[in-house]
Each structure stands twice: as C-alpha cells, then as structure tokens.
Amino acid sequence: MKLIKAACLLLPLTWHAGAYAAEQITLDDGRVVQLNDDFTWQYLPASAIQPAQKPTTTDSTVATDTIPAMATTPAASTQVGVAFRLGQTQTIGRVAQYGLQVELGAPQWQDGELLIPTTVLNTGLKSIIEVELQLQIYSAEGKLLAQEQLTAFHAITRLADTYLRPQQQKEGNELRLALPKQSDYRIEVAISDIDYRG
Secondary structure, three states, X not given: OHHHHHHHHHHHHHXXXXXXXXXXXXXXXXXXXXXXXXXXXXXXXXXXXXXXXOOXXXXXXXXXXXXXXXXXXXXXXXXXXXXXXXXXXXXXEEEEEOOEEEEEOOOEEEOOEEEEOEEEEEOOOOEEEEEEEEEEEEEOOOOEEEXXXXXXXXXXXOOHHHOEOOOOEEEXXXXXXXXXXXOXXXXXXXXXXXXXXX
C-alpha cells in the first residue's frame, strides 16, 4: 500500500517535469519551430533558438572556391564572415535567413568605391518587397573600415511584377561602399530585415 501511495505522489512530478520538454526543428525555409509535449507548436524568434539548433557561421580566411549556383546548393548561414581579394572572379559568399538567400558576387573597384553585386533567391512562401543587409568591412589587419546597412533588394510597392515571388531568383542591388583601396578585405554580413507582401 505504501508503494502505491509513493507511486501516486511521484507520477504527477514526473509528468510535470516531462511537460516542459520541447523539441526544436528547422523548416526548409530556415524558420525554427518548437514542438511542445501538449501537441502545440510555435515559431521561435532567432534569439530563442538553442545554440545546437542555430545555423553556424561560415568563417573562412581565404575565399578560394567558386560557390555553386544558388538554386542547387542552398546556404544555411545566417551570418557570413569571409576574406576576399579585390579583383577576384568568384563570388564572396552567401547568407540565408527565413526562406531568403542573398549571394554576394565578385567584388570590383570603381571611382573610389567597392562594388559588390548581389543576387536574391526567395525559397519561402511569401513575396518579398525589400531586403536589408548589415555589413562590416575590415582591412586584412582587422581594422574596421566601414559599417553600413544597405538595401540588397527593393520592389516597387503595389507593382506586383517587381516583387520577389516564392521560388524566384532576381538580380539584387549593387552594394556600394566608399573605402580606402586595398588588395584584401574581410566582410561580415547578415540579413537585418526582410519585408514581405501578402
């Protein structure tokens, strides 16, 4: 009888402890969902994602390989930090977040500005009308040269043909940064804002 009473007292405690266990999964479009034991679910903001589930930052000291076409190899990085050389022909890197990928093309120098072309790909479910990037450019020695928020893509509001529709890829804006000319740079870039339509 004492064993039954003890089991009855412990059962609610073990049930209560298990009720707070939750699993996180990452959807194909990059969003993270928390599955609760009470059969409910919710989207998680980036700040609440467990470190083990959060996509890792791609960090490389030398950009040597050509990045495959965006449509064939989706990126998983929410932030990219990579070194690059002025005049290289391969793309710098790619950053992705919540169903959006932004590829930074081969850098060029023109009229005292560093120019970086972009390509945007919508792998999500909603049309995108604007994409903002947060960029930090460093010298090869690690000195911060510029920190800016630039628009990588902007559609014309109420002109549906200009929207970045689901599963569509478009040429984005050219990023222009006034910097001292050097042969080598390091860039850190993250998607800071995405505006959706419908």
